[in-house]
Amino acid sequence: MSKQELPVVDLNAVACCAPIAVRPMDADQAAVVAPMFKALGDPIRLRLMSMIASAPEICVCDLTPAFDLSGPTISHHLKVLREAGLVxxxxxxxxxxxxxQPEAFRQLGALLEISANQPAGGAA
Amino acid sequence: MSKQELPVVDLNAVACCAPIAVRPMDADQAAVVAPMFKALGDPIRLRLMSMIASAPEICVCDLTPAFDLSGPTISHHLKVLREAGLVxxxxxxxxxxxxxQPEAFRQLGALLEISANQPAGGAA
DNA sequence: TCTCTGCTTCGAAAAGTATCTAGACAAGGA
DNA sequence: TCCTTGTCTAGATACTTTTCGAAGCAGAGA
Known part of the structure; x- marks a missing residue:
């Protein structure tokens, strides 16, 4: 769907891009970024994302059979990923x-960088 | 709450840790990781996370007044972050x-690394 | 012990999400 | 043109999440 018929994340508007551990994120930035994390917050979508990201590109016909879900359900999850600007x-x-969309990916990764405020060792 | 009264993510069980762009994530790994992304997928929780991560530690009494939400609601969101293993x-x-929990943070960041499968330039 | 404050848990209402079936649309081939 | 296949949209239902007020628990101090 190159026609981009729906409100899609404007990557240039993603407040640029201090890791969230550097300073508190403001409400506007959070409103832009949260839907991206939310889109990855479902196991089906995370696996879809991983399958898509593991290849240069991939056909829906190769995605659907990997899940015990109907075609429309997979289509719904792909739409969520699209509207989040991730694919x-x-x-x-x-x-x-x-x-x-590699830039969206990159920005999420940048947000999760650990800053000097945090100890280097695990705290689990 | 150091007593850890609830099912909390076992960080050692987080399938270790190829970026999702390297190979498709299996269902078990996705089931462990997705709740972490989901926890960050709400603007309130993302801001809470950012406030917590921007300081060595922070009191709930400093978090609550930053939002137009009731105390119980903030407490609920903090619980979601706790149960995801993020704080x-x-x-x-x-x-x-x-x-x-810096280790959880680090793992999420590692999952979002871009692999050689993806072009270096933005595709937005 | 009593009371006050800070935080969490409980229970309920409203809103949002995942999933399905049915149906629509698009492209290719007979 | 009609049929087949692949994908998306629409509408319905069950489930989950967000939010609140009320109530409960834990510490501190009088």
Whole structure:
């Protein structure tokens, strides 16, 4: 779906980009970033994301059979990932192909960097 | 709450730790990791997490006034973060203090690393 | 012991989410 | 044009989450 029919995260608006351990995140930034984490907060979507990110691109026809779920349910989860700005899709002929949006990925990783406020050792 | 009264994420069980862009995550690993992302998938909790992570530790009495929400609601969100293994808490006298679990943080960051499967440039 | 404050738990209402079936749309081939 | 296949959308239902007020527990101090 290159047509981007829905409100999609504007990556340039993601408040740039101090790790959340450096200073408290303001409400606006949190409102932009939280939906990305939320999209990854479901085991099905996390696996879908991982399958998509593990290849340059992947067809829905290869994603659906990996789960015990109906096609529409997989389609719903892919839509959530799309609207969070984490993946992009494109129809080519009969099939629809998904790939990651690397910049969104990168930003989430940057937000989780540990700062000097935190001890280096595990505290589990 | 050092007494850990509830099922808490066992960090040693977090399938260790290839970035999700390296190979597809299996269902067991996704079931362990997804609740951590889910916990960060709410703007209130993301801000709470950021406030906690921005200091060595912080008192609930300093967290609550930063939001237009009741005490019980903040307490609920803190519990979600605790049960996801992202923070730890301890009562000292009258007040309860929260701090991050740096190892959990680190693992989430590691999962979001970009692999060679993905182009270096943004695709937004 | 009593009372006050800080924080959590309980129980309920409202809103949101996951999943399904049915149906619609798009592309390819007969 | 019609049929088949792949994918998405719509609508319904069951479940989960967010939020609050009320109540409970834990410490500190009079």
């Amino acid at each position: 992009d899709s494109e129809r080519r002929g009969t099939w629809v192909w998904y790939r990651v | 730890d808490s301890e009562r000292r006298g009258t007040w309860v203090w929260y701090r991050v």
